[in-house]
Amino acid sequence: MSILSRTIALAAGAVIAATSLAVPVEAQEGAGQQLYPLFTYRTGPYAPSFIPFGAGNLDYLRYVNEVEGGVNGVKILIQECETAYTIERGIECYERYKGGFNGALTAAIYPHSSGLDVALTDKARLDRIPIVSPGGGQNIATDGRVFPYQFPLIFDYWSEAQIIIDYIAEQVGGHDKLKGVKIATLYHDSGYGRDTIEPLAILSKKYGFEDIQIPVPHPGEQQQAQWQQIRRAGADWVFLRGWGVMTPVAIKTAARVGFPADRIIGDIWSGSEDDARPAGAAAKGYLAVSVFPPGTDYGILRKLKENILDTGKSDLKDNSKFGTVYYNYGVIEAITFVEALRTGQKKFGNKPLNNEEGQWAFENLDIDEQRIAELGAEGLISPLKTTIDNHKGETIAAKIIQWNGETWDTRTDWIKADTSLFADVIKAKAAAYAVEKGIEPRQAASN
Amino acid sequence: MTTIQDSIPEAGPAEALPSGATLLQIGLVAAGLVIAFGLVPSLASDYWLSSIIIPTVVMGLAGISLNLLQGYAGLVSLGSAAFMAVGAFSAYNLILRVPGLPLPAVLLLAGLIAAVVGVFFGLPALRIKGFYLAASTLGAQFFFPWLFTNYPWFSNNSQSLTISAPRLEFLGYDLQSPLGRYLLVATVTALLIGLAFLVVRSRLGREWMAIRDMETAASVLGIRVARRKLQAYAVSSFFLGITGVLWGFAYLGTADAHTYNLDKSFQILFIVLIGGTATIFGNFLGAAFIVLTPILLDHVVLAANIAYLSDQGAITNLQRVIFGAIIIFILIKEPDGLSAWIRRGVGALRARLGR
């Protein structure tokens, strides 16, 4: 029994020692700066997608800091935190930076993971920290009265479902010709993949096409059975809701069973260069939805090339990734952050914003056509206007791109989603959530 | 591996001062309680409570749970996290569908449900021994994430198939804050540690160790091997179920089918091996190691400003290499885990002090 005592004593000693070692020296060097906690996943199975995406983030922020002198003089302090795309590490990163760092203030946190966005919802509500997920947040969080601190900006999967149906309709000659068309959705068997089951069911009832849903268990390296099913069902189109290795395997397996690549439309997370290239020749003609268009022929990218890429300040080790889908996504995301800071500074003054000021800023974003032109981001980003009732943005649009074997060609202009179609269903879901959690929806915008 | 650290107590000269040792024991438990319920809550910051202390304590509890099954009863399990998942999802559904259940009842019932499930997956142990037994619990590890993903009913048809922590409260006290969650975790852990000690020192525990070390002889001695094995799965899974609730509700705040994945099962296995098989407190050492190492490595990199010198991605991969190397090193150097290392260190200190 004295073994216990010694064990406890020494364990306590070890922990205390570790504690004192681990506490960082809290200098106030960050005072006067705006913190941008950069949640990374540079390890783990999804790391390849992060490299260009993180670089887009970092390059744009460096550009703002060094070429534009910060946001109205306020520099952005970037702190990387590795999550390995796991919830646990993500939560630790959140706890580490929610209160700022070395005097730099936290206005918002971009979790870079839909799973983490969900996991942080309750904590963020308690801590009052805005959680921003462009293109990947929770759809019901569009309702800012129930979710004051969640910002699923720019896009969601329900709108995506609508957009691909619109595209297919265009291909078959009109929405009335959709009756009887067979559309198979091959989805990653997870919350993310299942998100489109409901909207497609609604759309299928509306337009009369046959909606076939086929799950692929994670990680999806074997899909023979699923593609045989697709072939057997005589599907005309396939909506590929993939993630990670599932996408190239899907494209290759489709080729093996003879399903044409140009009838497969990949979701936004199945539409990067790294999704198509590993599939080799089989991917030629493969279509995908794009909210973050690839390419380098944009004003802001030219500026980044001149000031960051060519001067060696880019985070990219491989310059060929410049202008790829994920790189541009990173740039766009960083643009939302900086524009939010500008919006908030207009109201609160040219200083770093705190979390409540950040919340106001994200709820009152108004990046209009003129501002987009000033940024040099025409064609890269659609106008983004948020309100208390709409934390996503009033314009939801995407383009369809096609893989030509080397790069992506843009096939359409912006296809806008009809936001009124699902608005009631989403609002009802948000209301049900509020009831379940005992949340009182906000009556008026605060601040 | 089968060095029995918490073994059948020997009668002998060591029992010279029974009352002194008992007093010391009581004193230590008291000291432990003071630290856990007095010092820590008053000194620790939100960050420390939320990100370091709570996960360490809960993972330590997970280690105890697995240790009961594997360390004491000798039954290999690679699916600990699956039983945690069963506990968490059971608790969520109980709170959702049986209104008015007090928190302790929820925890108990969740544990019992996990225990029943554990017994089911433990049935193969009646026919198979050794490493191959891992297949059954590994099957559970793949089955339950699938179950909770495939049937949205378990997560109340939520869009993202996640379950989120309900309002944690007990006797009117709100336990939502980091401090509240810590107190919940500490209380439950203290109670379960007590239960673990009772079990381990009871006839049940002794018979487990007998089965672990010499199964044939044990059955000859009249020990009902089959029953004891299933009871091991039941008790271990009971503990794991409650641990799962704590992990999902008091630490993460939300959970989904993949929160309790194979990586987590491996982590728990590491905790048992690093902390020491057949120990109770060793598990907290193991847990501290598993929870702290990635964070410490991160802080070391931050402090040394290495990040600005080279590719951040490369550094995180290097951390993975270092973690794996440390695991191998500990397995080589300290077969009985960190608790044995500490024990030896203390023994050396004692000798030095000439006692």
Place this chain on the structure above:
Amino acid sequence: MAYFLETLIAGLFAGLMYGLVAIGFVLIYKASGVFNFAQGAMVFLAALVFVTLVEHGANFWVAFALTSGLMVLTAVAVEALVLRPLRNRDPLTLFMATLGLSFVIDGAAQFFLGTDVHMLDLGIDDIAEDYGGLFISWFDIVASLIVVALVAVLGIVFSRTRMGVSLRAVADDTLAAQSIGIRLPVIWRIVWSVAGVVALVAGLLWGARQGVQFSLSLVTLKALPVLIIGGFSSIPGAIVGGLIVGASEALADIYLGPLVDGSVSTWFAYILAVAFLLVRPAGLFGDRDIERV
């Protein structure tokens, strides 16, 4: 009926790929008595090194030779740093050590070679041709031939060469083998090297199918049921086990899937393995050294 046959054939081909990876596990289990969790990481490492060399201009055979050389060096390092210090330890400890080793290997692979996804083009067509209702691609056929050749070569090595016989002696009775002068470290180094080359072959075929990226190392998880069914210590068993797992997974998905409105292949192989364990604990071809109660 045609659908059943089609699914069966497709499942068998998938199973062959599982079997290919399982061979590496069998080799190591025979010689060191350990389930090498790091085998998947070795597949990933080999594929990544190979594809990096090719991308830098090396031709197929040069890249193959250099990568094999690296796998040999890895084997020597593993033997010296992990296996020797952990001699005589229980299987679970060894397994945990290989788990730690898998972190080291895939972490190091990505540290040195980056985390990008690489395309691997072996020049073999993977478009399925219609053979009277059955869809088989050239890739399937080549992969099968490679597996058959590999099994044949290993079979010959183990029965005809001195090295092979020594390995079987070690697998049978380590102590006795040592007492007649067989040097364990040498055997281990050789076996892990061969397993490394097998990992390279598996890595090439799997990588051609799904691209060379981190998820390659996850093939390990399917290997355990394959080995339980086929037997941990038999190479033909690994293939048979692979075929059974591949076929039954595919058929289960088609026929059981609709019953649960989803896909059962994530866990089906394990339940099958447990069923096998209850009936035939040594697997179809394994040694009867598994402990039965």
